[in-house]
Amino acid sequence: MINTTARDSAVPGARTEPRMGETxxxxxxxxxxxxxxxxxxxxxxxxxxxxxxxxxxxxxxxxxxxxxxxxxxxxxxxxxxxxxxxxxxxxKWNGETATEDLPEAGEDDRTDASGEVIDLWSAMERLPRRQRAVVVLRYFEDLTEAQTAELLGCSVGTVKSQCSKALAKLRIDPALAADTTPDPTPRKDAS
Amino acid sequence: MNSLDDLRATLDAHATDLDAGAGASTTRAASVHGRVRVVRRRRRVAAAGAAAAVLVAVGAVTLLPTGSERAVAPATVVGVRVPTTMTALGFGYDLAAGIDGQDGKVSVELAASDEPRLVSWATSGADRGVVVRSAETERPVSYRVDDFGDYVYIAPGNDAEVTVRADAGDPGLAVYTLGEGRPEGYTKGGVTYPRSAAAGDLAGAVVGDPGQSDVSLEAVAPQTSAGVGYYLFCVDGPEDVFLELEVGGKPASSVGTSCDGPLDPNGSATRDIGFRIKPGEDLSARFYATDGDGGPVLQDDDIVLGVGVYTTETYSSDIGSDESRRLVVDEAGHRWEQTETVRLESFQGGDRTVRVVVPDAPGPVLAIVQAKVAGSTVTEYGDDGARIEQGRGNISSTSTVTSGEVISVKKGNGELVAGDQVAVTYYVHADR
Structure with a gap:
């Protein structure tokens, strides 16, 4: 719908947010x-x-x-x-931009064979966003599965399955994905 | 096989590598306050629009159409004859509505639409000066063009509020929705890859049928070509898709993305991936979607994929070079032409930040900031840094700005040194 106006209109209503300079x-x-x-x-x-x-x-x-x-x-x-x-x-598009020469004939396929050690940072770029979020929450923020589920608004089962899929894509044994975090307190890194 | 320790170490290493505290936090609060001001202003405008809608409902003004409908378009607004069609980058637009302003001002609020739209204006008097406020720029923009001689472009998927104030007399607005006219080129499924665009010359294109999640085309680099860009799109597909591009039978690009966004009818305005090429090189492409990373080709009844191949006679990935600065750019629904380049490459005294003021120009200005700096850089647009981009190494950042606005480029960690280069190239609307 198109709404039109030829005049400014004051907007009444209670203010519930801080003013600039009051924060x-x-x-x-x-x-x-x-x-x-x-x-x-x-x-x-x-x-x-x-x-x-x-x-x-x-x-x-x-x-x-x-x-x-x-x-x-x-x-x-x-x-x-x-x-x-x-x-x-x-x-938004995830991922890379390529700005150099076209791939040369005989260049290795970017896909690594299962079981090989791969660049984990590059491999993370290829994770769907929810899996990437789970990885960051579990292995950087050190949240438990329950905390991760609460923060993402999903079930613990979803966290487990997303984590398992992510680790498999990162060539990490999904069996390691069990919730072994001993301390549920999130790590606080220095700013 | 990697281990969890490897994963933790990788995350820690990249987090630590980020120059998170390199002065950015001191400007971040100011940038956030700038964003807050923008949000509050938009909320005020939206609320004002809602209030106006109530007035409309009691019968004072004709209720205007949505993007998919057509109203009986007025012959004139503020006494000026309204063109029934407009053209933007070769795409035709049809008049959908006209609005008479009063008291020197007129506004329109447009709900989100999946198709692009244009908003143009006229003034009742001989004075063509107006000030236009829209989401195209943070600041209002002054124009002095003939009646209906320029327009604000509303991108697919966006809503918008556009306000025009006339220097003298009353302004009127006209809203245009996407029509049938298309530039010469390859057209299918509502998308056109123009034969000639700022992106270059079209060497080949293909748009698949709905459900065809694997498309291919054959193309060869012309004798005069030095660079190629692949312009890709996907629509009507899942939110989590992996898209693979093969060129000459070899993997060239892989991205994870969403295919549930709106369709831009201009194929050359989509995401591009560029390469340096040699004349005669095989540019044949296969573009396909997979179900998961490295998974099988996606099975989806609705997804549409497209790829267009544009070649250029020059190519440079060295963003500090003259060759990297294009003479014309197609951006945000407009063709822009270069006006000048300001080089900021002499850093005496160890400056950490360089600033430029956008020069006087008619209408909005497109600024492309190129930096070739060791380490990270932060580019800020606007006096309060409301728009900020950060990068490392060679970066290129594009923003629509206005005359008098400040652009600053700051080195994230340390001082700029000899060899560091920063250049800002300005563009204005072409053919205006």
Missing amino acids: PDFDEFVAARSGALLRTSYLLTHDHGLAEDLLQTSLTKAWFAWGRISDSPEAYVRKVLFNTYATWWRR
């Missing part, structure tokens, strides 16, 4: 924790620019909710970040 805690949080969050974002996107974009998108959403999340903002931002990644990513 010192928010700015302090960004300064203190955004470095660590950017690393997580980068592990998801594998692209510096997209990582920054994803993080700023998540922080912007957090800003509007700051009044009710300021007691424990990091968990909220982290959840927004992963879920934004899962949805916002849909309209």
Whole structure:
């Protein structure tokens, strides 16, 4: 539908978000924790620019909710970040850009035979986004399967199956995917 | 066989490698505040549009059509005859609606559509000066063109609010929806690969039938060609698809993506993958979708794949070179022509950040920032860095900006040194 107006209209309604300049805690949080969050974002996107974009998108959403999340903002931002990644990513292409010569005749096929050691970073780029998110949450954030499921809004069974598929594609024995994390407390890396 | 320890080490190594704390956090909060201002402004505009809709409902103004409908288009707005068609990059658009402004202003809110649209304008008086606010740019843009002499392009899948203020008199708007006209080239399934585009000359193209998840074409590099670009698209498919491109029988590209986005009718505006080539080289391509990484060819009743091959007479992957700066660019529904390049490659005194101010130009400006810098760089557009791009090594960043806007390029870790290069090339709407 097309709506038209020839005049400005005032928008009544209660303000539920902070004013600009009223968010010192928010700015302090960004300064203190955004470095660590950017690393997580980068592990998801594998692209510096997209990582920054994803993080700023998540922080912007957090800003509007700051009044009710300021007691424990990091968990909220982290959840927004992963879920934004899962949805916002849909309209973007993952992966590489090739800008050099055409592949030469006889060049090795990029697909590695099962069982060979492969470049895990490159292999992660080929994981579907949900599998990549599970890998980052389980093996970088050190979340348990239950914590991962809660953050992604899915069942523990889905986390297990996604993790198993991801590890198989990374040429890691899926049998190692069992939830062996002894300490359920997420690792806090320095920003 | 890798181990979980290998995986953890890989993740840690790449996370540590990122220059996450290299000064970026100090500007990140400012950038987020800039985004917040943009969101709040858009919410205000949307709310204003909703209020206007209520006025429409009580019968004051004709309710205007959606993108798929056709209203009885007015012959004039603010007393100016409205063209029944417009053309953008060779694609025809049909008049769908016209809106008379008052008090020197007119606005339109467009709901999201799967097809591209144009919004053009006229003024009631002899003064052609207007200021246009839209999502194309962060700042309002000043134009001084003939009535219906330029347009705002609304990309497929996007909603939009467009507001025009006239320097004198009242402005009127016209909304155009995609019509039947297509540029000469290869057309199938609603997509056209133009024979000639800023991307180069079309050497071959194929669009599959619905459900055909494996398409091929044959092409050979012309004698004058030095580069090739493969322009790929997929639509009406699953959210998680792996797309494989083979060139000359060899794997050339593999991407994981979604095929549930809107269809852009301009095939040369889709994602491209470029290579350097030699005349006579086999450019034949196979483009197919797989069910999972390395899985079998996807079985899907609806998916449509397409690939177009464009060759160019020059090619350079060295983004610091003159050859890498194209004279014309097709971007955001417009043909842009180069106006000037500003080089920022003399770094005396160990600057960490270089800035340029977008020069005066009629209408919006397309800025392509190229940096060849050891380490990471952060490119920011706008006074408050509301749009930011970060990269490492050779980077190229494109954004639509406005005169007077500041573009800054900052080295992520340390000072710029001799040998580092940054260049900004400006483009304006062609043929305006």
